[in-house]
Amino acid sequence: MNVVAKPVPIFTALSFGLAWLFALPLWFTGGLTNPFFTVFALAMMFTPAIAALIVVFFVEKHPDARSRRAALGLGSVRPVGRFLRYLALALVIPPALILAALVVGALVGVYPADFVNFSGFEAMLDSQLEALGQAPLPIPIGLLVAAQFLNVAIGALINTIPALGEELGWRGWLLPKLLPLGIVPVILISGVMWGLWHAPLILLGYNYPGAPGWLALTAMVGMTIVVGGVFSWLRIRSASVWPAALAHGSFNAAAGFSLIFIMVGESFDPLQASILGWTGWLVPLVLVIVLLATGQFRPASPQPVVTRNESAPVAGSE
Structure with missing residues (x-):
């Protein structure tokens, strides 16, 4: 625990x-409403990475590039098959x-869904085209909805770089430091930290407009704990x-699904529905x-080191 005592508080103070x-x-x-809100939000996303880099270089003082990469989760990706699978x-x-959250919300009655005609999405597109002085697109709405899944895949790749600004800190550096506490405490502590770190934006009304600040931040922490648990599993x-x-x-790329599957003329409370609300936490929690319960948080077996006089072992299970 002495190893954790100094770097973790410094990382926390720096990132926050x-x-x-x-x-x-x-x-x-x-x-x-600031026209440069996106710029400030993107800049904020890199603060956990900056904090982790400062700690790795100047607090832990790793002796070489290899150990620094390993400390940040940027080391070897072998075996490649396992890496690609995850x-x-x-x-x-x-x-x-995110889709499951909408289904649960619809079943509970807090998310007014239209999974058949996509009426809300169609009305939104028509409104946007009308504002531009254009006629509605002569494309079936179902095809446009299907195209959103391709957009999510493309957006995921683009979003990975700013997302790495957060993940390099939370899951890259911090998670291994907290692992001696046990996986459940790791998920809870890192999830709470990740959620509270969003406070500068959440308290401005981001994600939960109109909600009291304390309630919005509590909801954000609930979401980051369960979703952070999934991200932690992928990291480990x-x-x-x-x-x-x-x-x-x-x-982040799929966050807009709640606007695609909503019923026309309806709205929802993000405290109740979507992945941001309590009904959306149920599936990731399960x-x-x-x-x-199935032991899937155990660390992956390290890649064997092959010396010059040894033959590479036959690939086996993780």
């Missing part, structure tokens, strides 16, 4: 302090969880931060519990 510093201009220049899961699982099983970063990018 820099997040507030980067977001502070929004508090004095229009908040979410990359594929990282691309697919977050959109699936792949022995790399990249699947967690891709999952984060895929998650997934994390199943993964825990």
